[in-house]
Every structure is written in C-alpha cells, then in structure tokens.
Amino acid sequence: MTSWEYAPAPESREIARLRPSYRMFVGGEFVEGTGEPLKTVNPATEEVLAEVSTASASDVDKAVATARKAQEKVWGRMPGAERAKYIFRIARMIAERGRELAVLESLDNGKPIRESRDVDIPTASAHFFYHAGWADKLDYAGYGPDPQPLGVAGQVIPWNFPLLMASWKIAPALACGNTVVLKPAETTPLTALVLAEIIQQADLPPGVVNILPGAGDVGSTLVNHPGVDKVAFTGSTEVGKSIQSSLAGTGKKLTLELGGKAANIVFDDAPLDQAVEGIVNGIFFNQGHVCCAGSRLLVSESIADELLATLHQRVSTLRVGDPLDKNTDVGAINSGMQLAKIRELVAAGDAEGAERWTSPCPLPERGFFFAPTVFANVSQSMRIAREEIFGPVLSVLTFRTPDEAVAKANNTPYGLSAGIWTEKGSRILWMADRMRAGVVWANTFNRFDPTAPFGGYQESGFGREGGRTGLEAYLNV
Ligand code: NAP
Ligand code: MG
Numbered sequence: 001m002t003s004w005e006y007a008p009a010p011e012s013r014e015i016a017r018l019r020p021s022y023r024m025f026v027g028g029e030f031v032e033g034t035g036e037p038l039k040t041v042n043p044a045t046e047e048v049l050a051e052v053s054t055a056s057a058s059d060v061d062k063a064v065a066t067a068r069k070a071q072e073k074v075w076g077r078m079p080g081a082e083r084a085k086y087i088f089r090i091a092r093m094i095a096e097r098g099r100e101l102a103v104l105e106s107l108d109n110g111k112p113i114r115e116s117r118d119v120d121i122p123t124a125s126a127h128f129f130y131h132a133g134w135a136d137k138l139d140y141a142g143y144g145p146d147p148q149p150l151g152v153a154g155q156v157i158p159w160n161f162p163l164l165m166a167s168w169k170i171a172p173a174l175a176c177g178n179t180v181v182l183k184p185a186e187t188t189p190l191t192a193l194v195l196a197e198i199i200q201q202a203d204l205p206p207g208v209v210n211i212l213p214g215a216g217d218v219g220s221t222l223v224n225h226p227g228v229d230k231v232a233f234t235g236s237t238e239v240g241k242s243i244q245s246s247l248a249g250t251g252k253k254l255t256l257e258l259g260g261k262a263a264n265i266v267f268d269d270a271p272l273d274q275a276v277e278g279i280v281n282g283i284f285f286n287q288g289h290v291c292c293a294g295s296r297l298l299v300s301e302s303i304a305d306e307l308l309a310t311l312h313q314r315v316s317t318l319r320v321g322d323p324l325d326k327n328t329d330v331g332a333i334n335s336g337m338q339l340a341k342i343r344e345l346v347a348a349g350d351a352e353g354a355e356r357w358t359s360p361c362p363l364p365e366r367g368f369f370f371a372p373t374v375f376a377n378v379s380q381s382m383r384i385a386r387e388e389i390f391g392p393v394l395s396v397l398t399f400r401t402p403d404e405a406v407a408k409a410n411n412t413p414y415g416l417s418a419g420i421w422t423e424k425g426s427r428i429l430w431m432a433d434r435m436r437a438g439v440v441w442a443n444t445f446n447r448f449d450p451t452a453p454f455g456g457y458q459e460s461g462f463g464r465e466g467g468r469t470g471l472e473a474y475l476n477v
Contacts, residue, residue: 009326011113016103021051022189024059024213025196027066028206033059035214040189043110044323044332044367052189054214057221063181063210064227067152070207071179076149080136087135087174089202091128094121097198101191105163106323108190110332111286113324123448124167130450131171134471138176141468143477149177150253150476151229156219158235159185159334160289166192168465169232170209176474178230181210183222187335189213228252230474237459255463255473257291257455259388260416262437263409264294264445268303270421274443276307276314282419282445284318284330284372288392292417294445296385298405301398308376308396312357315372320361330392333368342370342391349375349384380411402427406434415457419445
C-alpha cells in the first residue's frame with residue numbers, strides 16, 4: 001500500500017494561555033476553593049498542565065446559596081429578552097476565543113485539535129446561540145403560557161466533551177431562568193474555567209453561573225444538596241443509578257444522560273465506502289469516548305467479508321498521536337484509568353474467543369494511547385458486545401434478515417443511539433420505528449445539532465437535551 005507520510009503540522013499551544021493555577025468560580029468571582037487542589041494532566045504527555053483548586057462541602061453550600069439568591073433576586077425575574085442578550089454574548093465570546101478554547105481542550109482532554117476546533121467548540125457556541133433564541137419565546141414552547149423556571153440547577157458533567165457538555169447543561173438552564181452550579185470532571189476542568197472567565201466578561205449577574213471543580217465527592221455533595229431544585233447528570237450508568245436512588249422522594253427534578261452500546265447497522269445495499277467512513281466516524285471519533293458511539297457494528301452477512309477488508313484498510317490509514325497535530329485522527333485516551341479499562345475489556349474479548357485486528361499504526365512512547373482495534377466473530381454474549389468500552393474498539397456482529405438486525409440491535413440494556421446504512425428510504429423508516437434508541441442516524445453518524453433533542457432509553461438514562469423538548473427539563477411543567 002502507498003504510504004502517506006505527513007510532515008508534522010502542530011498547532012501552537014501558546015494560544016491556550018495556560019496558567020500555572022486556576023481557581024473556582026463562585027458569585028461572579030474567582031476564589032480559592034477550600035478542598036484539596038487537583039493537578040490536571042495532559043494525557044498525551046503525562047505532564048501536569050496546571051493546579052486547580054477544588055470545592056469542599058462548605059464551598060458547595062456557598063455556591064448553592066449564591067445561586068439561589070441570584071435566581072430569586074435577579075435572573076428569575078429578568079425578562080427573557082434581557083436574559084437572551086447575555087446568552088447571546090456568551091455564544092459570541094466562545095466563538096471569538098474558539099482557537100484558544102480548542103487548543104486548551106485538546107491539551108487537557110487529549111482529543112485531536114481537528115475535532116475540538118471543528119466540532120466541540122463550534123457546537124458549544126451554537127448551543128448558546130440556539131438557547132438565546134428561546135429565552136424570550138418560552139410562552140410559545142408548548143408548555144403553556146408563562147412557564148416558570150425550576151430554581152437552582154446542580155449539574156455534573158464528564159470528561160469526554162468538557163466544554164460542549166458544560167454548554168449543553170448551562171445554556172438551556174439560563175434560557176429558562178434558572179441559575180447553575182456546575183461540576184466539571186476531575187480530569188478536564190480547564191475549559192469550564194475559561195468559560196467562567198467568558199461569563200464574567202459577559203457581565204452575567206454574579207451567582208447566575210458557578211463552577212466548582214473537584215472529584216466525584218463534590219458531585220455527590222452538589223446533587224444531594226437540599227438547596228438544589230434540579231439535577232442534570234451526564235456520565236456512567238453506575239453513578240447515574242446511585243444519583244437516581246439518592247434523589248428518590250426529594251422532589252428534585254432529574255435528567256440522566258448515561259452510557260450506550262449503539263448498533264451501527266449496515267445492510268447489503270448500502271454504499272460501502274460511505275458506510276465505512278460512517279463506521280470509522282462512529283467509533284474512532286474522540287477515541288471512542290462517546291456515549292452514543294457506534295461500538296457494535298451489525299453487518300449483513302453477505303457483505304461482511306468485503307466490508308471488513310475495506311474497513312481494515314481504511315482504519316490502517318488513521319493517524320494516531322499528538323492531539324495538537326492538525327493531521328491527527330485519533331488522539332490520547334483521557335486517563336490512565338480509562339486506558340486500563342479499555343485494556344481489560346480487550347483482554348476479555350481475546351479470552352472469549354473474538355478475532356482481534358489491531359491497526360499497525362505506531363504509537364507515541366509517552367502518554368496514554370490505544371491503537372484502533374476491530375473485533376470480528378463477536379457473539380452477543382461476549383463482554384465486548386454488552387459492556388461500554390468507551391475507547392477505540394469496535395465489535396463486529398453479523399445478521400441475515402432485517403428482523404434479526406432489529407433483535408440484535410435492541411439486545412442491550414442501553415438505548416442511546418443507532419445507525420442505519422441502506423439505500424432504501426422505506427427500510428430506514430421501518431428500522432427507525434423499531435430501534436429502541438433516543439437518536440437514530442440514517443446514512444450518517446455522530447451528528448449533533450442544538451435543535452435536535454438528544455437522550456436515551458433504559459439504562460442510557462431519561463430526559464432530553466437540546467431542541468424544544470430539552471427546555472422541559474428546566475421548566476416547571
Ligand atoms: P463518572 O464516574 O460517572 O463521572 C461523571 C461525572 O460524575 C464526573 O464529573 C465525576 O467526577 C462525577 N461523579 C463521580 N462520582 C459521582 C457521584 N457519586 N455523585 C455525583 N457525581 C459523581 O464517569 P467516569 O468515571 O468519568 O467514566 C466511567 C465510565 O462512564 C466510562 O468508562 C464510560 O463508560 C461512562 N461515561 C459515559 C459518558 C456519557 O457521556 N454518557 C461520559 C463519560 C463516561 P470525577 O470526574 O471526579 O470522577
Ligand atoms: Mg486533563
């Protein structure tokens with residue numbers, strides 16, 4: 001095969017304006033937290049990027065109290081048209097500082113700059129733009145006249161799309177007149193704190209948004225705080241379940257966006273090259289750290305051999321390495337812990353008899369990296385077909401009839417997303433009707449838009465984010 005040698009094309013890290021330390025954001029000010037400071041690491045090099053102060057239980061108390069005051073005295077009373085101006089300003093400022101945010105995100109998270117620059121940051125800005133538009137139109141959202149906010153939202157987000165998840169959480173809450181206390185993930189706090197800077201510069205009234213870095217215990221203190229009216233959580237099903245049980249009976253409104261094990265289904269009439277691109281995007285985008293990743297490929301038996309051969313060839317061309325290189329396709333695994341989890345599940349795939357193919361790509365010597373991997377001859381009972389790997393690992397199963405494809409796709413405790421590849425429009429509709437998944441993509445995958453509601457079935461959680469439907473989670477309806 002022709003070899004495609006690319007000269008390095010590194011993005012400069014200067015623009016990230018990395019500082020040695022970052023503080024938490026409460027009541028419109030950056031303040032020292034009284035928790036044990038954490039060190040955030042660049043997963044591509046294992047170097048410490050910065051020290052970040054964290055919240056203690058009393059800091060959570062203060063943040064919730066300031067959010068309450070801001071909600072009752074200022075933000076909740078402000079006309080929607082006025083709130084919209086602030087939200088719109090935040091959207092613009094994210095876009096203006098897009099390059100800085102993209103580099104910082106890639107440094108802290110390990111994702112390729114191509115993705116943070118072209119997907120994460122523009123989509124984050126788009127979420128604020130979109131929700132700015134709703135703030136003065138809530139009367140027409142279909143939730144009755146003059147729908148009211150819930151109050152203070154306690155929000156906890158994961159590390160896979162740090163700024164984007166913060167935006168998914170904060171923008172609709174603000175549009176609906178709520179105030180926010182948000183905890184970013186322990187391994188990726190930096191872009192949320194630059195967002196806090198933007199929020200401060202946008203002159204948002206103090207206390208409307210508060211950002212508290214810290215570990216899981218800060219998240220737990222926050223969601224269980226009696227001063228919080230609404231909890232929004234994105235992360236693992238395990239933690240989601242524990243939050244749901246601890247909130248039962250408290251009257252707090254809850255939305256959960258949890259894990260997934262999506263089927264990406266390829267029929268024999270699908271355009272093969274296009275499907276292969278969709279499969280690659282479905283599982284190798286963001287190193288597979290995507291809750292809606294197409295991690296189970298279901299392929300029609302009659303084309304399986306041909307498709308696998310093409311897929312191997314295509315995956316061999318993915319460049320794995322420095323996230324700041326503009327030519328990198330697959331960056332670093334976010335943490336040593338996540339890398340260990342991926343290795344454990346891949347070892348389980350080997351032990352259970354699946355046929356492993358690993359891309360022959362070179363890997364950097366330092367940092368957390370994992371070569372793109374495809375398992376064939378996977379059966380439904382194997383761990384790699386049932387459990388979320390959350391890494392660049394694809395499990396391939398086959399089917400003979402559409403009914404069998406439906407049965408296999410739905411044979412999972414999750415239900416976040418699904419993909420369908422076929423030339424026939426009627427088959428797309430027939431399949432989409434039968435998929436027990438919150439999002440169904442047809443002849444594409446991993447497309448996100450603020451107008452489209454996103455959320456799951458079963459153990460993937462409940463509630464929707466985005467679109468008109470997503471407003472419901474932040475209104476008293
Ligand atoms: P996680 O433990 O559920 O973490 C998600 C967020 O919740 C983080 O901010 C975390 O803080 C916080 N948290 C942890 N324990 C908590 C508790 N008891 N109460 C409240 N908040 C708590 O997920 P993870 O450890 O990052 O990843 C584990 C697995 O979850 C992954 O391998 C993947 O399968 C799945 N996952 C799914 C998504 C998704 O988008 N659906 C995203 C990420 C991970 P810390 O950062 O300090 O842990
Ligand atoms: Mg980090």
